[in-house]
Each structure stands twice: as structure tokens, then as C-alpha cells.
Amino acid sequence: MVVNALSVDVEDWFQVGAFENTIRRGDWDSLEHRVEANTDKVLALFEAGGVKATFFTLGWVAERYPALIRRIADAGHEVASHGWDHQRVFTMGPEQFRADLATARAALEDASGTRVTGYRAPSFSIDRRTPWAHEVLAEAGYAYSSSVAPVKHDHYGWHDAPRGAYRPVPGAGLIEIPITLANFFGREVTTGGGFFRLLPGEVTYRAVRAANDAARPAIFYFHPWEIDPGQPRVQDAPFKSKLRHYSRLGAMAGKLETLIAGHPWGRMDEVAAREAARLETETAT
Numbered sequence: 001m002v003v004n005a006l007s008v009d010v011e012d013w014f015q016v017g018a019f020e021n022t023i024r025r026g027d028w029d030s031l032e033h034r035v036e037a038n039t040d041k042v043l044a045l046f047e048a049g050g051v052k053a054t055f056f057t058l059g060w061v062a063e064r065y066p067a068l069i070r071r072i073a074d075a076g077h078e079v080a081s082h083g084w085d086h087q088r089v090f091t092m093g094p095e096q097f098r099a100d101l102a103t104a105r106a107a108l109e110d111a112s113g114t115r116v117t118g119y120r121a122p123s124f125s126i127d128r129r130t131p132w133a134h135e136v137l138a139e140a141g142y143a144y145s146s147s148v149a150p151v152k153h154d155h156y157g158w159h160d161a162p163r164g165a166y167r168p169v170p171g172a173g174l175i176e177i178p179i180t181l182a183n184f185f186g187r188e189v190t191t192g193g194g195f196f197r198l199l200p201g202e203v204t205y206r207a208v209r210a211a212n213d214a215a216r217p218a219i220f221y222f223h224p225w226e227i228d229p230g231q232p233r234v235q236d237a238p239f240k241s242k243l244r245h246y247s248r249l250g251a252m253a254g255k256l257e258t259l260i261a262g263h264p265w266g267r268m269d270e271v272a273a274r275e276a277a278r279l280e281t282e283t284a285t
Contacts, residue, residue, distance in 0.1 A: 003274075004208060004218040005177070006046075006265040007146065007192075009120060010039055010057035013225040015086045017123040018241035019234055025085060028060075034231055035061055036068050038224035043075055045227075045253065049260040054268035056082040056120040056146075056221075059104030062111045069111035078267040079108055080118030088125035089147070094132045101140050118268050120221075121147035124179065124190075127158040138172035144272035146219060148178040151188050164216055165275035175276050177268070180218040182207035192221035197248045201255050208263050217271045220259070227253045 012035040014023045023031070039055070046053055055072050057079060062069045073079050083089075084104040089097060105116045119142050126133045126147040137145050145168075150161040165177045180191045182203045189195040191204045204220070211218040225231055229249040234242065 001264055002212040002215060002217055003264045003266040003271060004212070004220065005146075005268045005271040006051055006053035006260070007120070007219065007221045007268055008039075008042055008053060008055045009082055009221055009223050010035065010055050010061055011082065011086055011122075011223060011225070012061070013228065013231045014234075015058065015060075016223070016225070016245065017086070017088070018245045019237055020086075022234055022237045022241070032232060033064070034228060035224060036065050038228045039068055039072070041227055041253075042224050043071065043077075045256060046077070046260075047075065049257065051260055051265045052076050052078075052267050053265065054078040054080050054118060056080045056118070057108060058082050058086060059084040059107040060086075062104075062107040066111035069108065070113065073112040073114050078118065078269050079112040079114055079116060080120065080268065081105055081108055081116050082120055083122050086122040088123055089121045089133050090125050090127060090129040094136055097130075097133060098136050098140065101136070105140075117141075117143040118272065119145045119147065121145070124149035124156040126176075127156070127161075134168035134174060134176065135172075138169045138174040142174055143269065144175050144177055144276075146177045146179065146221075146268060148176055149190055150178050151181055151190060165272075165279060167279060173276070175272060175279065177219055177272055177275060179221060180207055180211055190221075191218060193223065193226070194244050194247070196220075196222065196255065196259075197226060197252050201258060204259065205262060208259075212263075217275070218263070219268075219271075220265075222252070222256065227256070 151157045168176045181188045208218040
């Protein structure tokens, strides 16, 4: 049986890429914070479904809600890094990225009491513009990254990147595990987030089955704010951003319950360890 990776990108409703040009970072602390309550709902959903997952969490969130991070770890889930404040990697240079990683990791490890060995770039922002990013992650001692979306998209994407787990830095232990793709009428989309909310659930179910039929784990992600239809509305955001962010929020929790019940799920670090062993075997043969 192939165990798939269930992951949550822990950020609040105002920290998303869709609003990065509308809401100033300097205003974040003055806005209504809903990340703690929403993440607790995710924890309850996972407990009811009997699954463990990885929570890629912003250091900014960990600094303000350390008890939440401890609850995640105490429930048996993995705490991993989503960077400090959701700044896209391709907007940084190597030194700034190195500092961002270190600051976020310190906050997450202090709050969780666990070692952070996994990373996901905000908005899958490791791509062909950042050939140095994986090297920085490897130097920092990360075991794995899940930061690449091998797809064409207006906000992210590294279309010609490998579709399965690979070692991006020769001679280093780091592995990259890209997000799994689904096919919707000939268009490739990511399995998770807005596409999971907007499209029929069967699109994702087929993608998970196809990965498992090929003896590969599927990698799925979503955000705590996606199960919160009562969140504030950003009226002056672009129409396309509002459409992506707010559509079908009320349907998300039910769709997640069905997805969780229909396939085997686990933590990213456990999936990464198995994929690393597989790569080692394939290299040896």
C-alpha cells in the first residue's frame, strides 16, 4: 500500500499570495487573526479521520501562537517550515533566503519542541529563477523540500521540473518532492488548494489513484483559511484574486473528509524518507 502525503500550509487569510499587493505586511497585526481557530478545526478534522499530516507553518505564526504549534506536535503531526512571512523565494537573494530559513526554523523549533527538517516555499516559489535555493536548503540541513509545482500557472510553476521525487543538489541528501498534478480536460493543475475547492473532487481522486498505481505517493496540500467561509472580505483586491480565494469555501471541509477517508495518508517526513530510500535503491541498481 502506498501512503500519500497530507500537508497543510499554515498561514492566515491576509497572508496569501493573492492579497500580497493589496494588504501591507505592516498591517497584519492590526487585522483579525483567525489562523489559530482554523488550524484547530483542521486538527479536529484529522483526529476524526484518524490521519497524521505535516503542517508547513510560517515562523510569523509560530512566534505569535506557540501553543498552537505545540498542539500540532503533541497530536503527532509534523511541524515543518513555510518560511518566515510568506515572502516568495524568487524575490530574495541567497543570503536573505538563508536568514529567512534560520529565523523561521528557530521560532518553529522553540514552539514545537521538535526538529524541523522539511520546507515548503510560499506559493511554490522555488523555480528556474532560483537555481541556488535548493543548495541553501541542503547547506541548512533540510532533509526534504516540497516547494516545486511542475506546472504552468500565472502565480507559480516550474513546468519542466521532474514530476516525482528527485535530488536537486548532486551529492547532498536533500530531496525535492513536487506537488502532485491532476488533469482537468487536458490542463494540468495542482492537487490541492483552490483547484481542489473549485473542481469536482473526482479530479483529485483520479490523480491520487494514478500516482498510487505507479507506486508513487500523491502530495496534497491546503490551507486552514480554506475551511473558513466566515473570514473577512478584501473588497479592493483584484476580481481574479477574490474569485480564487473565496469560491466554495463552504464546501471545503466536506470535500476534505471524503478525500481523507478514501485514501491512505501520512506525514511528509515519512513519505520523504521512503522516497529517499527508493532513490537510493534506484541509484544503486
